[in-house]
Amino acid sequence: MAATPRKQPTQARSKATVTAVLDATARVLVLEGYAKTTTNHVAKVAGVSVGSLYQYFPNKEALVMAVAERHAQAMVALLAETMSDLGDQPIRVAVRTYVDAVVAAHLIDPALHHALVMLVLQIGLEQFREIDEAALALIEVYLDERRDQILPKDRKTAAWVLMTTVESLIHMAAIERHELLRSGRLNEEICAVILRYLGVES
Template structure:
């Protein structure tokens, strides 16, 4: 297993711009041409930089992709934490609706990139791709524990695991498909149904 950390840290303004251009180009190429076409030569070309420069800051292709993955999932996590921060006091139905909306918003942030990363890049950095999942589970688990006496499930770990993956997968599949389920994303059908799933699991009724 080769190192994944940058070979060299950008010290001057110029090189910081190069570094950013490379990450941006990787994102662009992944989105527009897919993982298989995303050769390092192609990425360097799109970044307006030589391959040599690329390899000054990234030891290999994997590190390049991981940088993109981390940047993306950090954004998602930040968004989730922002909208969920002060939810501890809210009544459960409100909290669930907010949570589901946050998950929907996360998938809407950059659906194209999200799709490529999940479909084609998952195997590169499993650890990195699932940072978001893990953080979501932590947040849900904490919430469930704080509302232990209002909530049916008593195994919070398992409940958080089940809930997060269920919600994530349903949203993800809806984003992937371009046909009917996209419509259910537009109008509130899917949101309503996911909330019902979660609420009935937690309370036995969807209010």
């Protein structure tokens, strides 16, 4: 243990700078939107010079990508943790766990999430789409394995409908129905929508 004392002061400082810049970018992105997010402003908010910012990020897009990456990883980590052994659970429990996990993931930083979703749809941040594709694959497998317990026959479509419904309702609630999201009543309602869609008594 006693080892690694006085670790690379340089790298530590670098890391602090990078973190400060990413935090600042997230903050500015939320407050101003992508178009009004200027690198000079971000640098100022981060307490760093523009030059330093460009030392770590080749351009504005990379900067925003890194913020998205970080946020996506945090969301994935939370989702993975909660849903690790979802495959063993009965549908009712699995759906509830999934919905709760997605809600929890959205509550990490709803404002940033909204800002980034906007970018996904505008600029097309691919990492974000990838998360969804991965989740979609998992849901499809899960439904396939229980094909005799559910109503929908086209499971590919059902998986997409299910995921899109869950995410859209949570996302829209985060924007315009805060109380529904925070009170936990939304979770109940979404579970009802999904379970009835699948034909599982709730």
